[in-house]
Amino acid sequence: MNVLYGGRYRRRFERIAEVVGAEVDSVCELCFGDTIFAAWCRDREIAWTGIDLNPGFCARARSQGFRVLEGDVLEATLPRVDACVMIGSLYHFIDRLDALFDAVFASSCRFLVSEPVRNLSSRAGPVGWLARRSADPGDGRAMLRFDEPGLRSAFDEQAGRLGLCLEIHSVDRDLLAELSR
Numbered sequence: 001m002n003v004l005y006g007g008r009y010r011r012r013f014e015r016i017a018e019v020v021g022a023e024v025d026s027v028c029e030l031c032f033g034d035t036i037f038a039a040w041c042r043d044r045e046i047a048w049t050g051i052d053l054n055p056g057f058c059a060r061a062r063s064q065g066f067r068v069l070e071g072d073v074l075e076a077t078l079p080r081v082d083a084c085v086m087i088g089s090l091y092h093f094i095d096r097l098d099a100l101f102d103a104v105f106a107s108s109c110r111f112l113v114s115e116p117v118r119n120l121s122s123r124a125g126p127v128g129w130l131a132r133r134s135a136d137p138g139d140g141r142a143m144l145r146f147d148e149p150g151l152r153s154a155f156d157e158q159a160g161r162l163g164l165c166l167e168i169h170s171v172d173r174d175l176l177a178e179l180s181r
């Protein structure tokens, strides 16, 4: 992932940390994969829980002392937290957004999402192959991606359906949005 992001990999986590803010007490990171944001939380005494279905990622986070729920976000009971965050993983739920947003807003009043809108996965050649391979959990959804209009429209739909406020914080390769009650 770091290779694919050309050195901007960490920046996505730092950006979401800036928006979450150090004042929160608890955060749940959905599909965390990495522990960069978890470490940021620990440094600020913010209670972090991560959920991911990849056993290797979960074992690595546990070995670093982080609290992990191993399993599918849509089958887990999410902890009650000040904010849920999801980084680079919304496409896994592209056809299950209602279920995802229902689960998130049953456990929190804030949802911060950073999602790529200029995707390498659609490219031909080795870069596209690596992007698709690194993102594939084996359920076929790795081929589906958001572009910026599609993502904005998906957020508008969820905001309308659940009566949420929607704020777009920034757009470059990734769009960073906050939905809140």
Ligand SMILES: C[S@@+](CC[C@H](N)C(=O)[O-])C[C@H]1O[C@@H](n2cnc3c(N)ncnc32)[C@H](O)[C@@H]1O
Pocket: 001, 030, 031, 032, 033, 034, 051, 052, 053, 054, 057, 071, 072, 073, 074, 086, 087, 088, 089, 092, 134, 135, 137
């Ligand atoms: C593209 S990676 C992103 C990881 C990390 N957030 C990042 O930005 O580097 C997607 C992650 O979502 C996890 N994942 C995919 N579907 C999931 C699901 N239904 N429930 C929990 N985790 C899931 C994968 O195991 C993987 O760690």
